[in-house]
Amino acid sequence: xxxxxxxxxxxxxxxxxxxxxxxxxxxxxxxxxxxxxxxxxxxxxxxxxxxxxxxxxxxxxxxxxxxxxxxxxxxxxxxxxxxxxxxxxxxxxxxxxxxxxxxxxxxxx
Numbered sequence: 001x002x003x004x005x006x007x008x009x010x011x012x013x014x015x016x017x018x019x020x021x022x023x024x025x026x027x028x029x030x031x032x033x034x035x036x037x038x039x040x041x042x043x044x045x046x047x048x049x050x051x052x053x054x055x056x057x058x059x060x061x062x063x064x065x066x067x068x069x070x071x072x073x074x075x076x077x078x079x080x081x082x083x084x085x086x087x088x089x090x091x092x093x094x095x096x097x098x099x100x101x102x103x104x105x106x107x108x109x
Contacts, residue, residue, distance in 0.1 A: 010067055020081075020096040023071060028089035029062075037084040037093055042073045044082070044093060 011026045025046055027035060035048040047068035052060070073079065073095065081096035 010063075010069065012069060014071070018097075020094060021074075021077065022095070023091075023093040025069065025091045025093075026089060027086075027091055030086075030089070032086045035086060035091055037091065039073075039079060039082055042075075042079075044071045044073060044095070045069070046071075046091060046093065 013024045015022045015024075023044065023046070027048070027050065030048060030050050034050075035046070037044070037046050039045075045068060047066075049066045050064045052062075052064040076097050078096045078098050082093065084091060084093045086092075
């Protein structure tokens with residue numbers, strides 16, 4: 001029996017806090033130098049390639065291949081304050097909210 005997946009769509013988690021957003025993409029076994037993150041207008045793109053190891057496989061459920069994911073930024077983010085990090089197989093892109101866009105509680109009289 002032989003099974004393989006030749007393309008990959010990495011798992012993503014997006015979180016929001018009062019200060020900003022975070023995009024976390026799982027890329028275990030990927031080389032940091034092969035991952036690209038860029039922002040153009042209101043779009044963040046994360047792309048790269050995870051190459052399969054050579055060898056005679058009987059079963060392969062690991063994902064590999066080229067990938068590209070794009071995410072539209074909301075209007076309330078500071079496009080000048082975007083940072084990307086890679087650690088323990090996870091790419092994290094942190095996007096700060098604009099100061100004036102921070103949520104404020106309003107007391108009801």
